[in-house]
Amino acid sequence: MIIYKSREEIEKMDRCNRVVAQILAEVAGQVEPDVTTADLDRLAERMCRDAGVRPAFKGYRGYPCVLCTSVNEEVVHGIPSPKKVLKEGDIVGLDFGVVLDGYFGDAAVTVPVGRISREARDLLGVTRESLRLGIAAARPGRRLSDISAAVQRHVESHGYTVVREFVGHGIGTSLHEDPQVPNYGTPGSGPVLKAGLVLAIEPMVNLGGPAVRIHPDGWTASTIDGSLSAHFERSIAVTEDGPLVLGGEVEGL
Numbered sequence: 550m551i552i553y554k555s556r557e558e559i560e561k562m563d564r565c566n567r568v569v570a571q572i573l574a575e576v577a578g579q580v581e582p583d584v585t586t587a588d589l590d591r592l593a594e595r596m597c598r599d600a601g602v603r604p605a606f607k608g609y610r611g612y613p614c615v616l617c618t619s620v621n622e623e624v625v626h627g628i629p630s631p632k633k634v635l636k637e638g639d640i641v642g643l644d645f646g647v648v649l650d651g652y653f654g655d656a657a658v659t660v661p662v663g664r665i666s667r668e669a670r671d672l673l674g675v676t677r678e679s680l681r682l683g684i685a686a687a688r689p690g691r692r693l694s695d696i697s698a699a700v701q702r703h704v705e706s707h708g709y710t711v712v713r714e715f716v717g718h719g720i721g722t723s724l725h726e727d728p729q730v731p732n733y734g735t736p737g738s739g740p741v742l743k744a745g746l747v748l749a750i751e752p753m754v755n756l757g758g759p760a761v762r763i764h765p766d767g768w769t770a771s772t773i774d775g776s777l778s779a780h781f782e783r784s785i786a787v788t789e790d791g792p793l794v795l796g797g798e799v800e801g802l
């Protein structure tokens with residue numbers, strides 16, 4: 550069941566997602582060679598404390614950390630570790646959420662570690678752009694799969710693939726609400742988009758094939774073929790005037 554949000558609720562979610570975006574941008578700015586993914590998690594946890602918000606992921610289905618940090622061929626849900634040292638040329642996906650005033654915010658960005666290959670830079674650019682196009686399709690009167698199709702079309706036109714096993718989602722007083730938002734599909738199907746629908750749109754894009762496997766830790770998802778993967782996510786509201794990116798445009802995301 551889709552839970553549509555009032556204007557007041559969307560304002561609360563905007564505030565919540567602004568905190569998400571600001572903390573995520575700060576953490577992304579600390580990414581450099583020799584930093585560990587546990588360092589980034591610690592920073593995010595401290596910033597939550599300072600901001601007076603509750604991290605959304607820690608304890609969610611037993612997830613042990615505040616951030617998800619997914620390096621290179623890791624797609625999503627990488628668990629921060631003091632043993633995972635970032636090195637020049639890596640890419641790292643940072644996924645982060647908080648709860649403020651009863652509402653969830655959720656966002657992700659994939660960032661370079663120092664200088665990266667042309668191949669990796671292009672993957673990041675196309676994945677970021679596919680999120681932008683998915684958001685742009687979130688207009689009242691259009692249908693849910695128009696978002697999915699916009700993401701998939703852009704990704705595949707560049708020869709990359711979209712991950713099928715993980716999807717975007719409705720978000721509100723829970724981290725995951727209906728509807729699911731796949732990053733693939735044919736346009737013109739699914740629910741008609743109406744003002745008050747709030748979605749986390751999150752393309753996961755692989756340089757090689759779309760298939761993923763889950764590590765023995767029960768969380769980390771990696772590409773089966775070992776190819777690089779990128780992930781970008783924002784929470785957005787459908788309004789009469791079109792899509793509203795909750796938390797606004799924050800430099801560094």
Ligand code: CO
Nearest residue numbers: 655749751782
């Ligand atoms: Co999400």
